[in-house]
Amino acid sequence: MNALATETSLPMMLNLAPAKRVMVFAPHPDDECIGCGGALALLAQNPEVQISVVLVTNGDGGEHSPDVNMGPRRLLEMQAALKVLGVSELKTMGRLDGRFELDDQFETDAQQLIQSFQPNWVFLPGPMDYHKDHLLVSKGVESACKEVDSVEQLVYFETWTPLPATHVLDITSVMDLKCRALQAHHSALKYGDYERGVKGLNAYRGLYLGFDRFAEAFVVQTRAEFENPSSWLTQLKGLGLSLKSRLGART
Numbered sequence: 001m002n003a004l005a006t007e008t009s010l011p012m013m014l015n016l017a018p019a020k021r022v023m024v025f026a027p028h029p030d031d032e033c034i035g036c037g038g039a040l041a042l043l044a045q046n047p048e049v050q051i052s053v054v055l056v057t058n059g060d061g062g063e064h065s066p067d068v069n070m071g072p073r074r075l076l077e078m079q080a081a082l083k084v085l086g087v088s089e090l091k092t093m094g095r096l097d098g099r100f101e102l103d104d105q106f107e108t109d110a111q112q113l114i115q116s117f118q119p120n121w122v123f124l125p126g127p128m129d130y131h132k133d134h135l136l137v138s139k140g141v142e143s144a145c146k147e148v149d150s151v152e153q154l155v156y157f158e159t160w161t162p163l164p165a166t167h168v169l170d171i172t173s174v175m176d177l178k179c180r181a182l183q184a185h186h187s188a189l190k191y192g193d194y195e196r197g198v199k200g201l202n203a204y205r206g207l208y209l210g211f212d213r214f215a216e217a218f219v220v221q222t223r224a225e226f227e228n229p230s231s232w233l234t235q236l237k238g239l240g241l242s243l244k245s246r247l248g249a250r251t
Ligand SMILES: [Zn+2]
Pocket: 027, 028, 031, 131, 134, 159
């Protein structure tokens, strides 16, 4: 820990040692790389850690995409990206991209997946993400996790919206791997220079660690915290930082 971190309330270092069975919910192909690709690469280096990634939507680009092959192609790209990170298990939920609806069926399906894998850590999108699919997936997965006792902590990752991070993870040693994995998402990269954006975000988060570091930042909530209706995160969500209220405030 450097001087800057000890003198202020900067995020703590994320200790990966307690992670034994790790489940990741990615709303779309590429979120797993952008949000926690470094963490996955580091976790995959430990053969005792089991990792299961769940792709929630079909990634077909939604109603804006005329390309009917987009979904299957993006699934192959995601498999290739995960292979680079050292992860082989990928499950799909087949929900609609860009039109994700949070219903009872989603929570039941998510709960079944969590129940059968028995993760002790679950990675999920940030609870105040700008992207509606991310926001709703976060809410649904959080709710499903409350019903499965094996889940010891939730690890919210940042994609479209930076988080009020509680923890950071030094991913400098696997930053190249993360970038290579991201490059496998050819279809997504046509819509934005995500590699540049991710490097910038991870370099910024690396400032907490000293010079020349890359880091991923997370909000970590223990079971006691995510079950607590008056936790600071629940209160923050209640302040109206949701996509809906932000958009409503503009009109
Ligand atoms: Zn996404």
